[in-house]
C-alpha cells in the first residue's frame with residue numbers, strides 16, 4: 001500500500017467518490033497516490049451513500065465546496081437530476097460518473113468512455129476496426145459511445161436482445177444476437193461489458209469464437225485475468241485488462257478538476273497495491 005501523507009490545511013481541496021455499498025473501492029488509493037506524486041494539496045475519500053440519501057449528499061458536496069466527486073454504482077443515472085448541468089456526452093451516454101465544481105455549479109460528465117478508448121488504444125488505433133461489444137448496460141453505453149466516436153464499426157451482442165437494439169439505435173451501432181453467438185460476428189476488437197466473470201470463473205462467450213490476432217478487453221477487473229482474457233490469450237488474441245479502463249477514466253477525472261496531466265503509472269501501481 002502506498003503511504004499517503006497530506007498536510008491538511010484550510011486550503012486542502014476535497015474530492016471523493018459517492019457509491020453504495022462502499023465495500024472495497026480502489027479510487028481513494030489511485031487518486032491520493034496521484035495527488036502525492038503531483039504535490040497537489042488535495043485529499044480523496046469514499047462516501048457510502050444509499051439511494052435515499054443521494055439528493056442530500058449532492059447538496060452536501062455543493063454546500064461544502066468539494067472540487068469533484070466520482071459517481072459510482074448505483075447512482076450513475078439517478079445523480080443527473082440533482083446536478084446543475086450535465087454535459088452533452090454524458091447526456092448521450094445516459095450516465096454521469098463525475099461531478100466537477102465549476103462556474104456553472106456542479107457539472108456532470110462521463111469519463112468511462114475515455115477510459116475504455118485509452119485502454120483499447122494501448123493495443124492500437126480504433127478507426128475502421130470491427131468491434132463487438134458484449135452487454136447493453138451502463139458500461140456498454142460508455143464503451144459503444146467511445147468506439148463509435150473513434151470511428152470503429154460496432155456490433156452489440158446482449159443476453160436481452162431488445163436492450164442491444166435500443167442501445168445500438170441510440171449510439172450509432174448495429175445490434176446482433178446474444179454473446180453465445182459470437183462466432184457469427186467476425187471482429188478485430190472484442191469488449192466484454194457484461195458482469196459475467198465478475199468474481200467467478202466464467203466467460204460470456206465460447207472460447208472457440210475468440211479470434212487469433214484480435215484485441216480482447218474485459219471491463220471486469222476482479223479478477224484481473226478473467227476467464228475470457230485467459231481464453232483469448234490461449235487463442236492468440238492480445239488482451240487488455242479491465243483495470244486499464246478504470247485507471248484511465250480516473251486519470252481523466254483528475255485532469256478535469258486540477259488541470260494537471262495525471263500520472264497514469266502511479267495510479268496503476270496504486271490500483272495493483274490496493275487490490
Ligand SMILES: NC(=O)c1ccc[n+]([C@@H]2O[C@H](COP(=O)([O-])OP(=O)(O)OC[C@H]3O[C@@H](n4cnc5c(N)ncnc54)[C@H](OP(=O)(O)O)[C@@H]3O)[C@@H](O)[C@H]2O)c1
Pocket residue numbers: 112115134135136137138139140158159160163193194195196198204218219220221242243245246247249
Ligand atoms: N473497468 C471499468 O472501468 C468498469 C467501468 C464500469 C463497469 N465495469 C464493469 O462492467 C460490468 C457491467 O457493469 P454495468 O454498470 O454495465 O452493469 P449493468 O448496467 O447492470 O449491465 C449488466 C450487463 O451484463 C449482462 N449480464 C448480467 N448477467 C448476465 C448473465 N448471467 N449472462 C449474460 N449477460 C449478463 C446484462 O444483460 P441483460 O441486459 O440481459 O440483463 C447487461 O448487459 C461490471 O462487472 C462492472 O464492474 C467496469
